[in-house]
Structures are given as structure tokens and as C-alpha cells.
Amino acid sequence: MSPDRRCIGFLVHPRERRHPEVLDAAVARAQAAGCTVWMAVGDAETTLAEHAASTGLLVTVGGDGTFLLGARLAAPRSIPVLGVNRGQLGFLTDIDIGDLPGAIDAFVEGRFRLERRSLLELELPDSGADRSCYLALNEVVVKSTGMNLARLRIEVDAELFGEFDADGVIVATSTGSSAYALSSGGPLVDPRVRALVVVPLAPHAVITRAVVLPEAVTVRVVVLRGRTFAAADGHVEVPLREGAEVIVRPGPELHVVLVPGSHSFLRRLREKLRFGMPLKHTLDEPDGRRGLTQP
Template identity: 40%
Template sequence: MTHFSTIGLIGHLNNERAVYSIKRLIRFLQLRNKRFVLEAETAARIVDTDLLSAAHQIVDMDTLGQACDLVIVVGGDGSLLRGARALAKYAVPLLGVNRGRLGFLTDITPEDIENKVDEVLSGQFKSEKRFLLDMEVRRDGQVIATADALNDVVLHPGQFIHMLQFEIAVDDVFVTSQRSDGVIVSTPTGSTAYSLSGGGPILHPTLDAIVVVPMNPHTLSSRPIVVAGHSAISIVVGEHNRAEPMVTCDGHSHVDVQTGDTILIRKKPHMLELLHPLDYNFYERCRSKLGWGGHLLKE
């Protein structure tokens, strides 16, 4: 049996349904006599002083990663992305409760919170490793910005829809130059997110691979490519007229870039561990979330 001694709780900051589920989780953990820690911004959304006083600590995200051996994220995929970027370096596993819309990463439904969390605390779960991407922008040989992403790194025209010019290399080997609305560099985890809407392939989340997806390329021959997970991908920003290009990581971190800047993307050295209930199945998740067809033949 797996023993989680200290549970961390993170909730969607602007979602009353997530706050309600956090309160349910707190009451459940109290009944189980489990020690739990609240992330400070999440705690600020809970006005019930009795529930707040039951927490062992209220801490910032970094302290949460050091203090806990399991973190439960209540919200949508965006909430789990936020937790993953902050906590992956601490090797603390994450478990998701879905209070968002699509919920590819947050498995547990609100009505199953107590049952499914109880199963996980009793050691009944599946564990899966996911990797994140490191991104840095270099200008005149100097690093001017860094960020990371669990889903994707996107070069795009910023506020205005104008084509960009850029060159792509993999492991210092020139691959192609393009004129397009930008490019998405995605992990397998992110292959069911923005990359999918851009025409990229769905990758099984355990694959050691990165997908590069051009956004509305000027030539029909430009197609997504899949490269090895250990690859170093570099994108050199070419000349542009009215566009003010930008790099965005997970739709969260934004960096303005200029002609001649190099965007370097590679896999982070540490992995994220996601926990799933025992009935989790990636292909069933694709069927239910993406509307794939079910069985044609009945037994």
C-alpha cells in the first residue's frame, strides 16, 4: 500500500465549482485524518475559517512542492498545467479533479471525488510520466527570456494576423524555412490541445517525441513532423512587416521576439508524474472527449 503522508491542494482561482470541490476534499481528508497543505492563492478563495484552520499549513507553490508527497489539483487542464510547471522539479505526483471543460489531464469527476481519491490514497492508481519543454529566447548570443511548458511552445504573430518568416533546425541541422501564421512545438501531452486544432497528430502521452506543427503555412507541402524527444529544436525569426511576433508557453508565458532572435526548445531534464484512477484509459479519453465512434459490432 502506498502511503501519502502530506497532501497538497490547489484549486482554480476563479471557479466557484472548484472552490466547492476543494471544500469537499478538505472535509474528506479531515475524516481520513490526513495531513494536508493549502496553496496560498487557493486558500485565499476559501472564506470558511474552520476549513482553513484544519490545514496543516498555507504555503506558496514552491514550499508546497517541498512539503507534500501528493498534490491534488482541482480545476481544468489549465489548472493542472499551472501546477505541473511549478511542481515538476520537486518530483511530487499530481492528481487531477476536473472542474473545467474538456478535462484531458484532470481525470476525476466531481461526483466521484471521495471514492476515487480514497482509492488513490489506498494505493489503487496508475502512474504515468510526462515530460515538459524548456524554452529560451536568445538575442545577439544572450539569453533574454526563459519559460517552460507541459503542452506547447507557440510562435505566433501576436495581436495582428500577419504571416511570419522563420527557419527551423533540429539538432543544429537545417530543416526548413517557412512563411506561415507561426509554429506549434508540442509534447505528447499537448498533442490533444492546440496542436490538434492546428492539424497535428495525436501522440500517446508516454511517447518520447516532440511534434512540430506549422500554423496555416503558405505552401501546401508544409506538414507536421515528429522528432525524437531528445532533439534540440531551434527557430530563427525572419523578417516581418507589420507583425509583432511573440512566443507563448502553455498559453501562459508570453515573450516578444524580434528579427534574428533564436527560440531554442528542448526537453526538461526532470519528468512530471501524473496519477490516474485504475479505470483510466487514454483511448477511451480520446473517444469521450473528441467524439470518436464507439464499437460497431455488438457481442
């Protein structure tokens, strides 16, 4: 850890303070190693802004929603993030809560590596909202409201991608390929791959599939018809009028901290999504190596 960034921040979901034992142990480990510690349970953005210059690690404790919030706050400030799972799925997080004290030890001792993740920047120049730019780690979505159908024109680097009568479109990062994009028919992409996935939502077309593109492209969506809204990681929904533009471009980079024992992408697929796992397995074999039971 850099000498001028010997501060560790903890972004904690409110319910996690009801079970503080492991979290308190992790804080004690950090302080014993000479690190200062701050904790945000409510107003995370204000707290992080106050400590950004000295923070060398942000630990998110909760589920994927807490990690997404931490990523959006930390990436523009070049603060690496360690995700700790206490949610139901925790696909994005790297370690379980019981491993947190050991992960803090590994970080302060330098036994970790950083993996890059891509964020998207969503710009809404015609929205009329107080803010016109948002960040997303998983995806940007343009979607019709209710049962309405939308007509969307999509361009990639100013070249026509297509005009779709559809429920909407998803522009996902490789990290977000395992989220809404996957449930909408998109492919799984390893988050280390520098790619975007564009997924039309329920298009009225005989042949329409998700398309994988380089992450450096700029995607422009124009609402030609219909009542729609734009969302970034589901944390904001901005109504759009007909004729509105939605611009999706590369955002800041996020660095995720991986310590010994962090979950790999393939392990997450097996354990969280049961990808590639047989319908029946024995209970006495190690995770990830379970075989078929005998009839």
C-alpha cells in the first residue's frame, strides 16, 4: 500500500451493522497494521469524498448492489475495491464475509493483485434532468415503459447498428454480461475481456441476436417512438421523450482487489449460476468437482 494512502474505507450495507463481529475484527486487523479506517453506512458519497486522497482501498460489505455503488464511487478516484459478500447472490463480490479479516491481512502485506474492470458513462443530453451523466459497471438500459413498444435507432461509432421495434436495448460491459444481459439472451463474457454486449430486448424481428463489440466504441441510441426511460445499473431511471439521445461511451477504469482465495469467474459461474453442473451430484465431493450420482 502506498505510504500516502494508508487508509482503508468500509462501505457497509445498513443491515450488516447488526452483525458486527467479523467486520470489527477486520477493522482491528487494519488498525493493527498501521492503517487508518473510515466507515460509511449511510451517505457513502460524502464520506468517500472526504477521505479520497488518503484511501488506498475501499471494502464493500453487502451484496452486488453495494459493490456496484462502491465501484461507481471509487473508479473516478482511482481507489481499488474489494467486494465482500453478505447478500443473496453476490456474483460480483470476490470473498465471503468470514474471509474478510484474512483478506485485510493479505492486502496490507502486499499479497494481492489488481484486475481491471470497465465502466460505462451514460450521457443524456436531452433529458432535462438535474444530472446528465451517470456511471455504470454492469449495464445501461433504454427501455419502454409499461406495455408500450419503442422504436430505437442504434448507432455504433456513428455507423448504423439497426432500427428496432422492441421493448428496449441493453448495453452491457463484460462484467455486466452475467446480469440483465444474460437473462435477456446475451452471452457470458469473462470480465477480463475488453468488450461490450449490445442486446435488443424482445425485438419484433425474425433474426436479432446480441452482438459483442470492442469496449472502446461509442453507442448512440435515439428514441424514434414510444415512452421510454434510461437506467444505469438500475440505480437511476430517467424518463426520455421522443427524439431523445442516449450516449454510452467508455467510462473510468475500476481496479478490483484479488487476494488468495478470491473467487475466479469460472468458480462464480459454477457456484452462483450452477453453470456446467450436472442435475444431480454427490454431496461429499469438493465444490466444483461434483460428479453424477448413481441411479
